[in-house]
Each structure stands twice: as structure tokens, then as C-alpha cells.
Amino acid sequence: MASQIFTSYTIAVFVVLTSILLLRRRQASNGEQPATKPHPLASLPPEKLPNYIQTLLAELPGSVILQTDVAAFQQAVDSSWAQQNREIVPACIVRPCDAKQLGKAVKILKLEYDSRSHGESPVVGFFAVRSGGVNPGLGASMVQDGVVIDLSLLCEVTPAVDGSTVTVGTGAKWIDVYKTLDEKGLVVMGGRSSPVGVGGLTLQGGISFYSPRYGFVCSNAESYEVVLADGSVVTASASVHPELWRVLKGGSNNFGIVTRFTLRSLPSAPLWVGVRFAPAAFQQAKALKVYHDYLEHAGSNQPGGFDENAAGPIMSFVYIGRIGIQLIALHLVYTKVQEDETKVPVHWRETGFNSLWSFYRYSNVQSHTSVVERLGRTAPAGTRHVQGTTTIRNDVQTMTAAYAIFCETTTKLRQVKGLMFPFTFQAILPGWMNKGHPNVLGLEGCTEPLIIVSCSVTWTDPKDDEFVRSTIRSSLEQIEAAAVARKSDHPYRFMNYSMEWQRPYDGCGEENLKLMGETSQKYDPDGLFQRGCAGGFKLP
Template identity: 45%
Template sequence: MASLLSSVGIATALILGVWWIRHFRNPLSSSNPPVTAANDSPPPVPHPLSQKLEAALPQRVLLLHRDGEQFRESINAYFSGQARDVVQAAIVQPRTADEVATAVHIIKEEYDHRQQQQQQQSRSCSETEDVLFAVRGGGQSPVASSASAHGGVLIDLTHLREVTVAEDRESVTIGAGCRWIDVLDVLDPMGLGVVGGRSNVVGVAGFTLGGGISFYTPQYGLACSNVFSYDVVLASGEIVTATATSHPDLWRALKGGANNFGIVTRFTMRCFPCTPLWAGFIWAPGFEITKALRALHDSVQRVDPHRNAGQVDLFAAGAITCYTYVQSLRLRVIAQHLTYTKPPEQPKKWPVFWQQSGFSRLWRFGSTPCVRTASSAIKEMLHTGFIGQRNSFGTTTIHNDLATMLAVREVFDEAMGAMRRMKGVYFNLVMQPLLPSWTAKGDPNMLGIHESTDTPLIIVSLSFTWASSQDDAYVGSVTRGIIEKIDAVANAKGTGHPYRFLNYCEKWQRPLEGYGEENLRLLRRVAGEYDPDGLFQRGCIGGFKLHPEATSTDGKALA
């Protein structure tokens, strides 16, 4: 028994690291494990933009052959090993929005030149493998090309780290290079909260532009629906501030539209009075997974206003269930995270909502929920053991149907058998709720969820961590196969949904199409208005593009 508990304790640490790093965080610290393979490879051919950028932005441009240590530090800020494998020709690290605009203006000139050459040679953009530039806020995506440009220019927003609370304490202005811990370190002592990330080093920019699910989403909606204004550098190099009254279409398009319109340099977000919250993990053995999924299903029904005449507990954040197979220990473990966004009446006991849930009856070998500050809650997610390793994920969406949830688990279990041959691999299945009543709160967004359904949804996410680059293609194919099989099961039951949470998507997925035709048309119209030449569609690699002929996040033309 002692040996088993010791193994379980190790597994617990692994689960925390794998799941929370994979789904809710980015690397930041230079103390992360150093990268050797990619960073020590020969630098790419000097980019034609490097000299122009250096002349216009002195001391802001890093080159591998000249600025080795700083260059490697920037590359090591990526979460995944695949992203760290990508060597940029130059890294620009602007300190102001004006410097971002200068870089974009220079890049746009090169983009226009290339477009002219392609027209003269009767070549389409998709026929060239040239990569012009990428933009990185936090760098959490494991997709290698989501925020990196092999042989091209990386605009690294690391130094845009402003956190300024308005005098009326109703908004906070946040630089696009911030992580959420930067924000909460300012807000917590002031007794303020924000609809932000659930782990301390998740980047503000990608999280917010993709939607952003928070502990406070049941009360206030998604992160994107709580942004008063965006400061945006457009393809022309012009800097605009998009609000509900100034550039309103751009303001709305940025609420889920990702990086299709320009580079956001700062966000002004709603903030609110905030008390300490109750949060933490429950760790249970894998054989409790059916009970855990039943508890998740039932808890979602209890917060569904359509089932409860609008009388729901908005302080109960969505429960998040992670089911993980730790290959090296041959163990299946459940990491269940629960949050209640105000202290319970009896601080040493669970809040009544969670006391009455099935989670309180799980057989568990450890738990951490307690009353703590928001910054303490997100710091619990910190675990650096898997930063820099190879990672992959994918996602789909189902309705809150217990039979479908159990079928998803069966699909996952079946697939794990085929992957056990790999070394250093961890398999993760995560389910968490997203209710239409939540996404309808705050400002209008582009996700189209509450327009398409009035029943609760479950976001199903997969994540894998493994050791060898030789397994990259295999893991990718297995991930896609699992997602497609889950979709087939859900569609057969009539419990599937087209929405895909953008921040959890793999490169082959098309989340913008799940927003609905009307929203997709609006996004395309806004992109055409603010970026008529398609710089961010064709010149900027990464993200999920809008134009049919633009490139996807893997750099290949979309059909």
C-alpha cells in the first residue's frame, strides 16, 4: 500500500503539470530547460528585412549569430518543443505600440513587393514556401507554426507589460506581453478581479483573442466579452483604438477572431470587486472516472438556468475533469479542479454547492481546495516539468449528455492502448462545461454559441506529451483519429455541436467555421476592410485564417 501511494503521489504531480500546462499556460521564465537542438542549428539565410528593421529599430532586433543568449532566451519562452525547434531569422522585441507599427510598416512593404513578384510570375501565394512573419504574445500553443516563422521575422511582444488600473477602479489596461500573474499581482492587493486565465503564466493576448474561459465566466461571461477597448496596429502601420463606438466592427471581430486583423498591443478590460475564492484539486484513482463524469454532468445541469428557472449559483465555476494515463507508472488518475468564487460560509468546509455534488463522494487520495487569493489559486497550477517537451492537443464539443461523455471516455481508453509503445508519453482527456447563458453575458462576441443552442455544452480536449520528434506525425494522426471518432459518436447520438474552442485547436481544425455563417461573414468583411491586401491572412503565419486561399497555422494553403 505504501508503494502504491508513493506512485500515486508521483502521478499526481505529473497530472498537475501535464494538464494545466497543456491547457491553460505559457512558458515565461528563462529558468526553463534550455533548448539545444534547434537553438544550436545553423541560422537561416539572413532575411531581407533584418537590415531594414535594425536600421529603424536599433537595439530591438535579435539575430542568432550575433545575439545568441538573448535569442535563445526568446526561443525558450515557447511552451512546446516543436515551437522551440523553429529558428527565426530575426526576432523583433518592441517596447511600444509605435515600435510595433514601425515593424509592421517595414514588413508590409516587403509583403507588397513579394505580391507584385508573384503576380508577375503568375504564381499564387500558396505556391511559395516563404514565411514572412509571426507574432507572439505568450507562446502557449504547441502548434510549431502558430507563433513562429521559420526563416522569417518574429514580432515578440514580451516587453509590452503594462498593467494600469483606472482611477474609478472599473477597468484595467493590460499590455499584450503580459501573463495573467502580472495582472493579478496588481489587482489582488487592490481587492479587484478580472475575467482572466486560470493559470499564472497564460498569456493575456492569445487567451483573450480566442475567447477566454475564466473562473468568473459564469458571472461575467468570456474574457473577450469583457474588453472595453483594443489598441491595434493595422496592416498599414496605423494605430487605432477599437471600442463599441470607435471602429465598432473591428472591436466586435476581435472578440474571438484571433489575429486576423492586426496586432493588438494592449487591452482595456472590465474589472470588479473581488474576494478570496475557494479553489483546488481533488485527486482520485482512474476507476472513479464514471462517477466523476456523472458528477460533472449533474453539476452542469444544476447551473443551467433553463432547468432551474434562472435560480443558479453563479459563484460555482465550471468543474474541470482531467482523466490521465501516466505511461511510466501504468496508472490512470483523475485530477478534478473545483472553484467557488467567494469564500464559503464555513471556510474550512466545502461550499454548499460542491458539498451537494457527486464530487464530494469520490474516493480520493488527496485534495487541495481551500480559501485563497486569485493569484494563489492560479499559482497552484505552476509546474515546469513538461515545459519544452513535445506537446499536442485537439478539441471538439458535445452537449451535456452523460451517455456521450461516457462514450468519449471509451474512445480515449481504446486509443491509449495503441500509444503505449511510445516512451515518455502522457495522455490526457479533459472535459469542462461552457453554457450558452455564460457566453451571452458581457459584450457581444463572435463565437455564436448562445445563438446556436440553449443547452449546455461540454468542451472535450485532448493533450499529449512525448519525448521524441520521431513520434510527432504519429501522435498527430492519433489525436486527429480520436477527435474524428468522438465526433462520429456524438453526431450519431445527435449530441454533437460545431463550435470548437479556438485556443485548444490543432492546426488541421477550423474553429472559425464553427462560429456560424453570419459571424464568419462579418469576420471576413472586417478583415477585408482593415487589411485589404491580406497581410495578416497570407503574410502572417499562425492562427486560423479567414480567406479560402490563405494559409492555415501549419503554413499550408487552406482548401
């Protein structure tokens, strides 16, 4: 009888979870969010706008969107994924149609930057660059009263004749890339969730389902088309501008604006996917131990340890504020389908993950595109969102301490309206972290498994913004302190999950920082992208 009651309870929990996700998606699609606030320039005729904006209008007719064009401006602002970034209102949005037009815009912005540099006050970022616009960091790709360069029209997807590479526009969404390549029987290493854009993920690192086979996404870029600070357009590859090619693999937007990536491609094939939901109440310690033991084995040289077809397991503890419960969500992927598609791949079947009791599980074989679409459904656009990350070594006591801090954080946030709080562990294994072309992420000498620990919080009421953000920041700092105390900390920070207050370049290593600094000085000697460009992470 007790087991029947428990089973009914857990099924009800899953139904509630599904209902909440559907409700959140419906609210987002219905536009139940604050409208963009009025802008002081909205009532100004073009001739009253700042000179550099008037120049942009004259030189780029049809490509500059002003606040006075209410519908187009609102649509462009709402291309940002997080609601709090939709509430940052620029003076105008420039939407270039190709690299040449973008070069004209950069030249105009450089002239404005030079004029401001001769003033008494230091230059503050007055333009931002947006490709996908998914990072929820405040001002990650938006700037108040400045210029947003929107790269969404640069979205081509062009496979090479031999299928070995694909040229992808920086403004494309990964899901659209995959759908286009499906028709060609190809796939590229790229994002794992449908809202994510190409530019930010590829320039900051990026993890793919295929990373165990090929490494970080950034390490699979064969070449880049880049607009430099003087407005010129160059190609960077291993043989042309090789230092620029190297630093763009993790160096973000510090050296220019990338308009196109040429990425390594491979024949597409279906993926095996396994998903489990479990109650956290009585088996969180076991789940942590299972995850630790898996990484210890997969990070070793033992037979059957590392498997390049096994994507890194994603394990989340999800606190649902509306019903005050915590669940474990486990996501497993295997990129080589077995002969019997109905069976769990041997690699996953022989791990401790199978011993975790779950009230809901499914596994099947899907296309790469379908997997990415499914993962993206739990992340509706237009929500208030904050994330943050740190990195620890594979130490079970540190993992336990991090989980305890997560639980304390949920207690602090329990009154926050509409709270959804996934606390996630993801792995970087020594078997793949340095595959592909050399990058500047700083993991060259690492020989042990690392765990990316990330917080990802959504809520509904803007009055909770500062409280949620400061609480998450404090919690991550506590986790870092706990790791330092156990000597299980690591300086690497996964930039794709980092927030504006974090310093991911501190973990890149002295040699990589030196190379990035020298390359920035060579290609952007006046510091346009260091000081004039808002958003992104700047070199120390």
C-alpha cells in the same frame, strides 16, 4: 486488510504522480531538451541578409535580434512554451517597445508582402506574432526563416483611477497581471494557468473562474489598441471602429496586432478551491454520470441549478504512461467565500461530486493568484506537447464513447516515452455563455450546456512527434464521429485549445463570418494578416 492494502496502493500512486510532475519540472528547468538547431543565416553579416530584414535593423535599432547574437536569440526562441516550437528557427526576432515602433515594423513587413504578392508564387506566411507563446500548435507563433514579432515588452498593467478597468499589454503573462493587481485589490477576468499570456487568450475567447458571472474573457474587453496593416495605430471600442471592436472578441489575429486591452475589473477576493484525485479503474462510469447530471441541473432553470459563483468544474482522466495507470482529477472553484471558510460551499456540497471516492483531496481558501500559480505548476515549459479539442452536447452516452476512445488511445500510445495524457471535460453553460459584450464565437442561439472535450499530451522523445500528433488528431475525429452518430455534436470549437489542423471558425455562424470577412477587407484589404502572417487561425 484488503482496504488497507488498497489505501496504501492509492497513496503510493499519488506519491508517484507527484514525483513524476516534480521530475518533469526539474528536467525542464535544467534545460534537458534539444538545443536550437543552427540557422543558415547565422553566419551571414547583416549586409547579406534579405533586404527587408536589413530595413528592420536600420529602422528599429536595438529591437531586432539576429541569430548571430546567440545568447539573446536563444533566450528569445525559448520564450515559446512547447519544445517543438522552440525548434522552429526564425531569421530574426523583432521586439518592439511600443505601438509606434510596432507600426514601423508592420509597414516594413507590408512592403515585403506587397513585393511578394506581385510574384508568380502565392504568398506564404513569412512573419508570425507572439504574445504569450503558449499554444503548442506547430508554428502557432513561430515561423521558420521568417520574422517573429515578439510582444513581450508590451506588458504594462495600469488600473483606471476608479478601478473599473485595467489596461493590460498584450505581451503580459496573466500571472504577472494578477500579482500587480493584488497590490491594488483588483482582479480581471483572465487565464487560469500561470504560463498563459494575455493576447492569445483574450483574442480567441478565454474562460475565467469568473466566467459564470461575466462570460468569456473576450466579452469583457472594453477597448483595444490595434496596429493595422498600414502601420497606423487605432483604438477600437463600442463607439470608435465598433465593427473592429466586435470581431476582435474571438476573431484572433486576422485584423491587426492588438498591443493593449482595456479590461473590465472588479475587487479581488479569495477563492474557495477543492481538488480531488481518484482512481479511474472502478468509478469512471459514475464520474461521467455525476458530471452529466451536474450540467443538466446547472443548465436548467430549476432552483439551485445555475450559480454564477461556481466556476465550471474541470474533470480530467489522466493517463500516466510511466506507471501505466489512469487517475481522475477533479478541480472545483467557488468565487464567493462562505462565512465558514473550512466548509465546502453549499453549491458543491449538494452535487454528486461529493459521492466520488477519492484517495486524496484538499480544499481551502486562496488568493486568485495562488490558484493560478498552482494550476500552472503541472505544465512546465520546454516539454513536447500537443493538444486538441472538440465540443459535444451534454449526452452521457456520448461522454462514455469519448472516454472509451481515450482509453483506446492510451493503449496506442503506451510505448511513448514520458507520456502524460490528461483527457479533460469542461463546461460552457447557457447561463453565462452570452454574458458581457457581444462576441463572434457563434453561441448566440445556444440554450443548452456544452462540454469542451480536450486532449493534452506531453512526451519526451522527438521521434514520437508525428505518431503522437496523428494519433490525437485521429482520436478527436473519432469522438466527433461518435457525437454525430448520436446527434450530440456541436460546431463550436474552443479556439484556445485548438491545433493548427482544426477549423474553429466553422462554428462561428454565417452572420459572424460575414462580419469578420467584411471587417478584414475594410482594415486589411490586401490580406497581410490573412496570408503574410503565419500561425493563428485564418478566416475561411
